[in-house]
Amino acid sequence: MNQNLSISSIGSKHHSAKVSLGIYRGFVYFFLIVLVILCLFPIYIILINCTHTNAEIQGGFNIWFGTNLINNITNLFNNHNLPVMRAFFNSLFVSLACAVLTVYFSALTAYAIHTYEFKGKRVVNAFIIAIMMIPTQISAIGLFILCLQLHMTESFIPLILPSIASPITYFYMKQYCDSVLPYEVIEASRVDGASEIRIFHQIVLPMLKPAIALQFIFAYVSSWNNYFIPALLNSASGEHATLPLLIRALSNSSPESFDMGPVYCLMAVAIFPLVIIFIIFSKSIIKGLTSGAVKG
């Protein structure tokens, strides 16, 4: 750049800039590592403590793995007051169902509003965006009484079916359609004689794949971690309890009174599946979250 300057001045300037950049960089890495330790600390504690006996856990801070993992796991699954196995599969089922419904119907709705010209199109779009931010807890009392009246408590239905209407996922899908789905593609498939339903399933859905994958994971996560609504409608001891309800059941009694090894195992069961899935797909998730790449 500064080729007019004398060689020596370039050298020293360059040198001092390099040194200060080096210090700056060192500080940046130090700070990042502190944050990483902070973020990994809860995971580390669970991981370490689920391999220790109760006495070891109550006795103080454990730094490294113990040998009691198998024992803790058997104790956890043999505890009849705490149907962990069932809750795990309930959570799995509800979350998968929610994720599938959310993604499919959001894509369908977004596609319809993106592609077709119909009366009220703009109103519908604006309406969905307007309700996007309203938290579902606000209408929880109404939903609770509605479920009582229709005998839908202790059931999966009010946990799963509402996910058909997910305004936020719709919003994302609509933006994605606007940026990747040219009208010509749909027109061409029509000329080829494909029916509207087939166009959506065989042409459009594959084109929306990246958005679908990302939203599938988010829908899964929010359903898996959801406590508020399931806790109102289902009880921890019932057939339809999900994992967060079991943690609630635990916190009803004093932690000093029971074996902490299996408790840490339960937290591992609640937290780790998502962490593992996230690590596997982290590349595309982070990319999906940060890409400002969709240009208008």
Added chain:
Amino acid sequence: MEKGNEEIIVLSQRKKHFKINNWAYIFIVPFFISFIFFQLIPLCQTIYYSFTEYYYGQMTGTVGPNWNNFQNFISILNPSAVGYGGFWKYLGNTLILWICGALPQFIIALVLAVWFTDNRLKIKGSRFFKTVIYMPNLMMASALGYLFMVMVLPSGPIFDLFLNLGWINETFRFLEDEVWVRILIVLMNFLMWFGNTTLQLMSGIMGISDDVFESARLDGASAMRTFRSVTFPLLKPIFVYVFITSLIGGIQLFDTAYFLTSRGGGPNGTSYTLMMYLYEMIPNKNYGMAGALSVILFIITGVLSIVVFRTITPHNDAMKDEKKTKAKRRIWLRCSNNYGETLGYESKFIDK
């Protein structure tokens, strides 16, 4: 003859066009049925109950719903009402917890976002760092709250660590100290959300044209100056959007606080939040009051939503100012990109 033919073709095309577009109604029907049944009707019912006396008592059985002249709202908003009047305190608690978490969260997220996008710095392993700081966002908030509760008990690892470091003595109890309870809740929410905020702001910065930074560099602007005069002004709309969504999420603060304090809300209820207040009313079968509280929360989030809606909607003042519209359209696209996550969908934020 030919003309007639053309007309027929046009007509048939129109008819076909019309038919095809009718598919839209079929495609959007499931979404709206589900929405009406599970969200709109419950919401209307909630609003209706808020104006009525409606509860279930052991002695009385179910009472109501009977219209009671806004008595629910009066009791909730009146600080000295018997048995109620906690609203203002809980609102204060919720806001304190949100502000204490949001300030460091936004400062650190902004700094990290600038670092991650800095071409000069070229952080190695930035994908690793991004992955790790985002990870706590996926943790079950209730499990995290319970974990922190267990960790700070006298038998827990944190207590032990602090004791060995000499920071506390044997008789100290974290969960009986209102400041510590708040610190722990704030820490959990910070951990869960700063990574998400970082990624959102990052995608905002990445959307700013490189030319702008290049010319700032050529003009000899320092890193600080570049941030103050270039990055932040251009990032501001997205910053506002992220900020307001964070606030809406903050009002929903529930899981972490609820599980850390084992439903009690800390010593003297100093960490008792609005959502905990609502949550406890429902199983207590105080439907009318719960409805009134819901309506108040609905109004608060509604007002905030309008602010968000205005920052992200491009076609509001379409004709007025082309430049402004273009800028808004950019934000709109950007927001939609980092929208993947964010709150709203169930307890997200706080649960955020």
